[in-house]
Amino acid sequence: MSVECKPAPQRRTVHMWVDISGVLRWPDKKLSGMFQDEFGNNQPGRVVREYLRIQLAHGKKVLPIGECEGFSFETGCPGHFVTDEKGSK
């Protein structure tokens, strides 16, 4: 009788991101509330659009949704290996 010791499966999580030029095609109504100010108030669509245009002008193509370590403003989330052992059901 032997006990096998399997390595933990490598799981990877990828954060969501926004394709700036893609969402700039959306109407203001849909852009509305995509971002909040420091008080948590939803920003109106035209403000979001202005913000996105400025980001594009700075050479950014994508924006992270939430925290993402090592995020690339060109290609998005690099993906993160999850070492959480409670991950399996």
Ligand SMILES: [Zn+2]
């Ligand atoms: Zn990420």
